[in-house]
Amino acid sequence: QLQLVESGGGLVQPGGSLRLSCAASGLTLDYFALGWFRQAPGKEREGVSCISSSGGNIIYAESVKGRFTIFRDNAKNTVYLEMNSLKPEDTAVYYCAARRGLGGCANGPWEYGYWGQGTQVTVSS
Numbered sequence: 058q059l060q061l062v063e064s065g066g067g068l069v070q071p072g073g074s075l076r077l078s079c080a081a082s083g084l085t086l087d088y089f090a091l092g093w094f095r096q097a098p099g100k101e102r103e104g105v106s107c108i109s110s111s112g113g114n115i116i117y118a119e120s121v122k123g124r125f126t127i128f129r130d131n132a133k134n135t136v137y138l139e140m141n142s143l144k145p146e147d148t149a150v151y152y153c154a155a156r157r158g159l160g161g162c163a164n165g166p167w168e169y170g171y172w173g174q175g176t177q178v179t180v181s182s
Contacts, residue, residue, distance in 0.1 A: 059084040059171045063153050066176030069143055073180070077138040079153030079173055086110075090156040091129060091136040092169055095149035095178075102166050105151070106138060110160030120146075143180045150175040 065077040077093070092107040106127040107116045115127060126139040136153060154169035156162075163169070 059089070059155055061153050061155060061171055061173035063151065063173040063176040066151060066178045068179045068181065070182050071144060071180055073143050074139070074141045075143065075178060077140065077151055077153075077176060077178070079136045079138075081134045081136075081155070085131070086129065086134050086136070086155065087131055088157065088160050089171075090158065090160050090162050091127075092154045092156065092162070093127060093136075093138045094152045094154060094166055095147075096152070096175075097149040100149075102152070104164045104166070107162035107164070108136065109162050114162050116162045116164070140178070143178075145180045147178060148180050149178060151178050152176075 060082045063079050088110050090109050093105040094102050095105050096102040108127045124142045129136045152175045153173045155171040156169045
């Protein structure tokens with residue numbers, strides 16, 4: 058079984074930065090597409106970003122383009138989400154997810170079979 062553990066969340070002021078990490082164990086991530094999702098209270102879980110197994114395809118939600126960067130280090134079996142210029146509307150629980158399939162990206166939470174426990178990101182002054 059693939060286990061995913063997020064870390065790096067916290068409280069940050071608007072305009073600040075955070076780097077989220079998602080460490081995997083149990084299986085190598087080489088053949089998994091990896092996604093970041095977020096869920097704010099009372100809202101549906103939404104896709105933030107995804108990186109394919111090869112790293113050749115990367116997707117960002119329109120709301121985070123130019124501010125967030127997803128990258129993976131397969132040697133460390135870890136995927137990261139670098140978040141810059143954070144806004145209050147970025148406040149949410151952030152989850153990492155893995156999709157085995159063919160290793161390609163997908164936008165829907167239902168298309169990912171493995172999930173971390175989530176890490177809280179709060180953007181507030």
